[in-house]
Amino acid sequence: MKKALKILGLLLGLIVLVLVCGAAFIHFGGIPSYETEKVDLNIEYTPERVAQGEHLANLICANCHLSENRLLEGAPMSDVKEFGEIWSANITNHPTAGLGRYTDGELAYLLRTGIKRNGQYAPPYMPKFPHLSDEDLYSIIAYLRSDAPITKASDFQPPACKPSFLAKLLCRVAFKPFPYPEGKVTAPDTSDLVAYGKYVVTSKIECYACHSADFKKNDYYTPEQSFGYLGGGNILKDMEGKPAYSANLTMDKETGLGNWTREEFAHAVRTGQRPDGTVLSQTMPRLTSMADYEINAVWAYLNSLEPVRNESLKEVRAIVK
Ligand code: HEC
Ligand code: HEC
Known part of the structure; x- marks a missing residue:
């Protein structure tokens, strides 16, 4: 009897140890990183694309990235508190603080797969766009590179995100990057x-x-x-x-x-x-x-x-x- 209890105790101890190690791994390991693939993209910034991109960036990206200064320089995200202290990024035309860090290919890769240029996964509070048409995606990028008022270079550095344990856990077990599309992604005609x-x-x-x-x-x-x-x-x-x-x-x-x-x-x-x-x-x-x-x-x-x-x-x- 005593021996059985001892074994049970040991087993329980072992389970607790595994759980503690797992939690410590997730806590200290943080958001996972992945290998990035190089995408060669040379997007033409035509006026049509910039116009369409303005529409899309205002509809989608501005919801989270627009600051009180009406610049896409990053803003606090207070509606995702369970994911930690989160700020969106500076995506203005600043060479180091903003999108200047990204080539068009790296940006397309991030928006499609969720993998940043440094390999880190962008947690669920930054959306991914696996099904957006190539044309719409290129238009957003063309607009972000334009000299529109909200993309004007800002050197603002949003505070680094402090993702919660939940955010880290979800990025380990629930969310995985999307594959980069192999072929073209097209949208149906607007007349249909x-x-x-x-x-x-x-x-x-x-x-x-x-x-x-x-x-x-x-x-x-x-x-x-x-x-x-x-x-x-x-x-x-x-x-x-x-x-x-x-x-x-x-x-x-x-x-x-x-x-x-x-x-x-x-x-x-x-x-x-x-x-x-x-x-x-x-x-x-x-x-x-x-x-x-x-x-x-x-x-x-x-x-x-x-x-x-x-x-x-x-x-x-x-x-x-
Ligand atoms: C980020 C999440 C989110 C997205 C994205 C979103 N919605 Fe909603 N929507 C909600 C929530 C939550 C409510 C309910 C709000 C409430 O009850 O006060 C709602 C309510 C609505 C309502 C009101 C319906 C009713 O019966 O009261 C309509 C219409 C609507 N959404 C349409 C859309 C359409 C169309 C889109 C896409 C173009 C969209 N929503 C995208 C979260 C979202
Ligand atoms: C629902 C809110 C939300 C929307 C919508 C959104 N973002 Fe983000 N974005 C974020 C947050 C939050 C981060 C910071 C993530 C982090 O640091 O891990 C981020 C980070 C980024 C980054 C920086 C990645 C890096 O290397 O640090 C880029 C670039 C970006 N977003 C571009 C866009 C573009 C382009 C759009 C529109 C197509 C967009 N985002 C839409 C919330 C959003």
């Missing part, structure tokens, strides 16, 4: 509303990532196979830590957008105001500059989907109200 709407929802603005059931059950390779795709219910937290449940974007009449008009949808997406005048949580980005052609395409795509009835959302809504 349903196809283009799907592109916006899954690849360009990635509404599905928040608007499906659970971040952990998203399929980042084949977005439409995500659990509860576009049916909402995913829990997000605003800057004060207040939860917001992402909405059901399918056309179910009771739990989704089935009774909305396209104009009401456009207004909510751009201003954050529902048809009944209530204001959406700040966790829903204000997509002020979303263009008519994008809104119309998304609306057509959402209308082409089988409506999802999300009963749990109904209960959740009742509690939150």
